[in-house]
Amino acid sequence: MSSPSPATADSTACLLKLAPFVQGRVRRGIVGSSRYAQRLRDDIRKAAADPLAPPVLISGEPGLEKDNIAALIHFGSRRRTRLLVRFNGALLRPDGSDLFGPASGQGEGSVLDCLGDGSLLIDQVDLVDPELLPALLELARTGKWRGPSESAPVHHFSGRVFFTAEAPVPGFEGLGAQIRVPPLRVRRKDLGEWLRYGVRQRTRKLGWKQPPEVSETVVKRLQTYDFPNNLRELDGLIARALRQCSAQQPAELPEDVFWTGPSHRYQGLRFDLWRWKPMLRDLMRSPRLWNGLLFGLVSWVFVLVNLWLWLGPQDRASNGGLNLFWTWWWPLILLGYPLVGRLWCSFCPFMVWGEIVQRLGRRLGLKPRPWPRGDTDRWGAPVLAAGFAAILLWEDLADLPNTARLSSCLLLLITAGAVVCSLLFEKRFWCRYLCPVGGMNGLFAKLSILELRAQVGTCSGSCSTYACFKGGPAEGEGMATGGCPVGTHPAHLADNRNCVLCLTCAQACPHRSVQLRLRPPAADIQRSMAPPAGETGLILVLAGGVTLTYWSKLLGWLPLAPLSLQSGPLLPRLAFASLALALPAAAFLATRWLAVPLRRQRVLYGLLPLLWALLLARYLPLGMVEAGQLLPVSLTPLAPDLAATLPGWSADPHVITFCQSLVVLVGVVGSWVLQRRLRQADRWRWLLGPLLVLGLGAGGRWLVALP
Template sequence: MTIIRDNIDAKVMADLIELGRVIEIFPGEKIHTGKVTQGQWLLPIKGRLRLSFGDEESQEILDSDINATFPVLELPTGDTVAPGYQLTALERGQVLILPLAAFSEIVQKTPEVFNIMVQDLITRLKEADEKNWVYRRKENLYARLLTEEKQNKHVELAGNHQKIRQYRKLISQLAPLRQPLYLVGEKGTGKELLAWLIHRDNDDNIRPFITVECGDMLDDELGERIFGGIGGFIQGLGLNRFGYLELAAGGTLILKDFDLLSPLVLIRLAAYMEDNLLDVRIMIISREPAEPSNWADLLNTDEFTRLLANSLMLPSLRDRMRDIPLLCSSLLRKLTKKHQYPLPTITKEAQEKLLNYKYTQSNVAELEEILERALVLADGGEINAEHIFTGVILENPGIALDVLQFPSVNRLIKNRIYPRIPQVAASCGLWIFILVASATQGGIVGTLVLGAVWSIGWPALLFSSALAGRFTCSICPFAGTADMVQKRFSFNRPVPRLLKQYDYIIMSLLFSLIFWVEEVSRIRESPPATGLLLLVITLGAVLAALYYPRHTWCRHICPLGGMVSVCSMVAPLELRSKAEICRHKCTTFDCYKGSKGVAGCPLFQHLSFVDNNVACKLCMNCVINCPHSSIMLNIRPPAREIWLTRHVNRGMAIFVLIFGAQLIPVLLYDKYQFIHNSIATFSIIFWAIVFGTGFAGWWAIRSLLTEEEAMPRIRLVLCLIPLVLAAHFAYQLQFLPMLPSLLLYLHHLMNGVVESQLVLISLLSFLRILVLSAGFIGTLICIGASRRALTATEKKYSVLTFAGAVSYLLTISILLFR
């Protein structure tokens, strides 16, 4: 199309109108084949048009406004309208359409029109050539940018696996060749790395190395993005556009997940390889090997051989676990250069954690992600087991209400009103309480002390755990006192490996010890003994804070923290992160490391990998530290994490079993006089049940403590938490002031029963029935939800869990109500 930028004589215009026809145009209307056909040209009489040339994916090469009386000539191209051109009305007007034969008459009557048209054509051709050259230069720069990115991304092919050693030797042999190469392996096994090393070994550092994600081309059935204008114009566009093959001219083109390409593209690709006009080496990548039988309907034998004959199969990282130390060294050299850290050492415990993981998500790429995160968390220092976080970053598990969206709640936390002020008050109150208890032998003060700790404290601790998770841990006076000491001085020695590995045993024994002491020493009746117990717990927390970093006491030792942590899995309150923001935006990991004068997670957690309340004490440090506001304080369906968790401390399943079993000897102690009168008899029965349950539980699930695939069966044990929590709460109800003496009158609820026949029931028994029923129903719901993740052969374990829950409920009910 050409624009003639001059006015036409009025008499000539009148003659032209007689030769053609005038049509109305409206704003936004495109002048297409229905109005302008081959051999015709048009002249705007009134209004403005826009002439453009390009496609949806590229900028328009030509874009001009056309005013009235600026004639536009439609050139004959063998088609109705030249593809790629568009005429669009900018305002309402009129257009004159004339046959092409009228052009000679215009030239005869106004020769200057021809000169103007020729000059305009020359100018526009020059502009199009300049833009075309700019696009070509941008494409080349882009190709160089992609190639340089690969230089920084890839390292050596590390490892001593047989195939890895073989491929390292093959690199120099394959590099000079130009035939296609087919690389097969799971995600992250190093297929693209091997392709890059082959490309680089042929002195191709300055040549293009282009990687194409075929999954992004599902809508490109003809392969226009790959082939561009090779073999002719692209369908529907009169522009010989550049494709990936031209972009990679002289270099290498990688087609990832090629099996997602349409059959027509594969056929065109096989045909292109016969000539390879642009001297491009094509390397095809897929995760599963292509079998000829599966492609028989799409490609003939010659085409299949041409595409996929030269294949290399890369092993998964699970098949070469012995290479992990070498891979760690290689990857850390690259990562320290990227982050400008000194080369760190990896502790033996951290190495074992890396060796025990299966890397099912993305093999070596997943290992690199884990190491990069660990390097940043360690600030370039020694990488410990606490810096190694494995597994998937958690997605949104379902429906929840984020209360942080309410400004009042957000301000309460961001201004450190919660939990700082309640914890300081609780810490000061603890020492006053210990001093008062130590100096009191009885009387009203002693009664108040005992009531606050035993009659109200225990039931309140259980109830708050079930309702608000580890809320009590966030304001815990023991941790608050230890934290104040630690801020002034601490040795910050590494947490012992045995303490981390067997913390569930330590917490189980200490909690059982408190239960045993409570019964045999009659501590419930002695304020000084109660004060001494609180003092011992406080000193334990302080000593742990003096020796070890962060809140090691809360994470690995505290018996009350162990109880509260497992009970908190039932709570409808959780602190979680927004996975997408953490995955794509977070590079500083402030939730773990801390910032702005606020400490990092006291329990050594990276919130992206927290999917259970056991690992979170609701200190809210992460809410303040996160620069992306990706933290959520959710109200969610109770106990949901029990059947969804992946990152829970598996040893806590044994704690749950011991926690439930230790209630049985205590109830026997209250029921049977011969046990009650003999501390030795009670002690033998108590510790026999505790150790027997612990050992039996460990023996039954010992293999599940390390196997990744065993997590669904660990969840089945955790399904007992609602019932065990209910049993303990039902037991503690008897210590609430006045509750055992209250009776519930049911005569108003029963029609036809006279006053003399009214029914009385103990309010304590009624509440126990409600609590145990709720706990049993909660356990049944958890078992049912957990079954969905079990295989057909594993579902028998859910039956065993159900049988265990029923047996435990009957045992506790008999001992409570008999």
């Protein structure tokens, strides 16, 4: 690049004057293959090739690297051997002395005088003092300028002028060439290319052997985010992701290291419980509380319950363990979803024994492997849904609620899955991807009024260790932990699906970034959400669980229908049970011609409150009739006379029917609200959603609450 040749100033002095403002090179080109990227490239080429070199106004939202576009035009033009200097419009003095020379001067030796036929870039011209705007406008239109002194002569600038702006500037509308830079949310098709380009560039600077891959799953999830700060925010996101993986340098970046700010409109309606009661935070973070609860109580209670199921009577009327499992656990866990979400998973006995075995394995020299990242959700979700379908079929065909040992086998099979996955993989791979109960918990946790989140600004600005995600030693008030057991960063969470409320992140965080917050119900379910791969199948399986329970009302009229699913030849029973289980999926597939897949998925998510209500109404009779008999049932095998004197409680059938109807009504109202939130703009879909909810609500009440 050659230096300017000013006629009235020494070349060395000019270079020293211009040096702080010189933009020496282009940071990067225009990445992407969308029509917006192609149009932007064409505009840049046209502006660079224009022989008249008119002034250029480059406008767009913050973070779009508009100054880099000016550099692309300059270094792509015939002036590429000349200097390009950049000034921040917000910092220019009102009298223009930064450009036109000191107030007492005549303009000689000023920046413009030194620049010669180079290019001048005024960044953020919309923030320039209004007193200076007319002079800049005159400079751009005619090339004429004069020093701040009233007696200063008129000078002519032979170079080119670029402006960038984030807002309209009066008088600049028809100035020269106009280039409008589209925001990143409009160019979602380009996001994958930007991500991979940014990863390649940064890993090269960091000295990685080879850049990691970025899966389409990551790209699709990030495409649902609007990126209000555009490329600047995307660069920060990539930098944080690579910092979190700097030690492992994986071949493929996991989805969990890419975390963005929340984008849905209910984000402001939050109440931080720990800020309200700081002592509650200290109590809940206590490792002694969690270790004592998990490894001192839950693990051994689970062993005792299974022994009870194996060694005690086999019917629910005489086995307290069976009563505890079916009449207490199922209704309570369903009741807990809208309140505490996936809290059960934080002290689930299946994974407690998985962690115990994992610790023993480490002591014996077994090192669990890292998770198989990438498309694990894609293949794990169907496996999870199929596992839940198998459990539902087994439950009805083998009458599990009335067979203690088979119920214990179910518990032990799930525990075996947790143990095997804990030996093979680090942390809680089973909980996140394969556990049927965990999948159901994660799905309905989206309805919860409770959430655990970290403040994105604090995490990105103050934290460099990411101990809440990766684990690490104690730092400040942060405790030594192994990191999030399900491998998520609390600032990355888009919903409650992968948060088990174990508070490991709160224990590890030294910056008090993690918050336990109340929020509106079902705040995770928004039009902008990205449904996880395969979760639709789980919703349909759970809905099939309702139709399977009441199969006789739906299919009992068919000629070959068995009298009962618990007795008789296996094949007819299995066929009708499978048919009943598949009814919701068949209905969903039959609607393919009505709407595109994403809209049908939104309809399903809008029906989640109703599905939750129907499942709860299904188990309410067990809880309201038999849960109150736990003490007499438990002592009947040991002391029948004493058991007969113990108090028991059972609800009247009319009360049960009323409660079931009330629960279904709550589900209908919740689904109606969600359908309105997720509905499309046209009136037909606005009417269709509520009508669908009312129809399914009436049918659901007929199934679960009417004889």
